[in-house]
Amino acid sequence: xxxxxxxxxxxxxxxxxxxxxxxxxxxxxxxxxxxxxxxxxxxxxxxxxxxxxxxxxxxxxxxxxxxxxxxxxxxxxxxxxxxxxxxxxxxxxxxxxxxxxxxxxxxxxxxxxxxxxxxxxxxxxxxxxxxxxxxxxxxxxxxxxxxxxxxxxxxxxxxxxxxxxxxxxxxxxxxxxxxxxxxxxxxxxxxxxxxxxxxxxxxxxxxxxxxxxx
Amino acid sequence: xxxxxxxxxxxxxxxxxxxxxxxxxxxxxxxxxxxxxxxxxxxxxxxxxxxxxxxxxxxxxxxxxxxxxxxxxxxxxxxxxxxxxxxxxxxxxxxxxxxxxxxxxxxxxxxxxxxxxxxxxxxxxxxxxxxxxxxxxxxxxxxxxxxxxxxxxxxxxxxxxxx
Numbered sequence: 509x510x511x512x513x514x515x516x517x518x519x520x521x522x523x524x525x526x527x528x529x530x531x532x533x534x535x536x537x538x539x540x541x542x543x544x545x546x547x548x549x550x551x552x553x554x555x556x557x558x559x560x561x562x563x564x565x566x567x568x569x570x571x572x573x574x575x576x577x578x579x580x581x582x583x584x585x586x587x588x589x590x591x592x593x594x595x596x597x598x599x600x601x602x603x604x605x606x607x608x609x610x611x612x613x614x615x616x617x618x619x620x621x622x623x624x625x626x627x628x629x630x631x632x633x634x635x636x637x638x639x640x641x642x643x644x645x646x647x648x649x650x651x652x653x654x655x656x657x658x659x660x661x662x663x664x665x666x667x668x669x670x671x672x673x674x675x676x677x678x679x680x681x682x683x684x685x686x687x688x689x690x691x692x693x694x695x696x697x698x699x700x701x702x703x704x705x706x707x708x709x710x711x712x713x714x715x716x717x718x719x720x721x722x
Numbered sequence: 723x724x725x726x727x728x729x730x731x732x733x734x735x736x737x738x739x740x741x742x743x744x745x746x747x748x749x750x751x752x753x754x755x756x757x758x759x760x761x762x763x764x765x766x767x768x769x770x771x772x773x774x775x776x777x778x779x780x781x782x783x784x785x786x787x788x789x790x791x792x793x794x795x796x797x798x799x800x801x802x803x804x805x806x807x808x809x810x811x812x813x814x815x816x817x818x819x820x821x822x823x824x825x826x827x828x829x830x831x832x833x834x835x836x837x838x839x840x841x842x843x844x845x846x847x848x849x850x851x852x853x854x855x856x857x858x859x860x861x862x863x864x865x866x867x868x869x870x871x872x873x874x875x876x877x878x879x880x881x882x883x884x885x
Binding site for chain 2: 530532533534535536537558559585588589590591592593594595630631632664665666667668669671697698699700702721
């Protein structure tokens, strides 16, 4: 009885939309993004030449696969929907770089290529996000993941206030032993700083995301 | 046996149910009348100079009547004689949006003070005395920040003193 109900509840989560907050900034803006989920830890610094795209350098470590990728990472804002009280975005992101073994992984270095989409829609109190990525890393293998996120803000802060969001992220990694995982998290937002603290209930690992916008 | 993940999903689904999403803060259009604005009147450091009767009877979507947000910086620039401008901004929903607008507009030497009010979705500007800034330039600067301007008000209209 409970399984169909849960499936019904999960379905819209999988087909709705998490994305880093604003992967493209204002013209001339620099952004530092750190993300750590149940499989990958990464750091990205990007520059936004125009409000429609950004270019950055990204380093990531894949803890399960014992390899690291160092890449050039462009992001394109394909479409932004504006409203008086909402904003929606569709991004295309990708990267090309070098994959190298870590933690005793002695495989030869390989070219790594990845790409995917990110989308979000938010008001000041509701958030829906989606992101996907396919990675091809030569002898280190290929991976696909996608994740959806829902969030709501218990109160609406104004400019400069501390903004707080309660969110749930559901990620799906088909090749994993546990393909589907849930991560409840709290997002704090103040001025140029964004901090996300969560815990993956499926694999018992913390989530820590941090963004600083210059 | 219900797993921890299932419990988390169920809990969030309940919280995000239609009843849970019906909030007092839900804003429609730009009509920030007195009642709708009451919850936001106490933000530290600034004050919204709303006109007495902000709503208009009309079949068309509500039009914003947001006026200049008063901050110390805005008031200081006004006291020096700078022109007041208020622009309605589409899509500003978070602090990163406000930061982007502040960064872009504060680079301009014509602008003495800038503030983005997320409550009213309004960009408040005060120019340096004698400076001018066209509506087109304001719109272009908003695009550089990644947003769109839907209306610009100046002078008494921006200050909420128009008859």
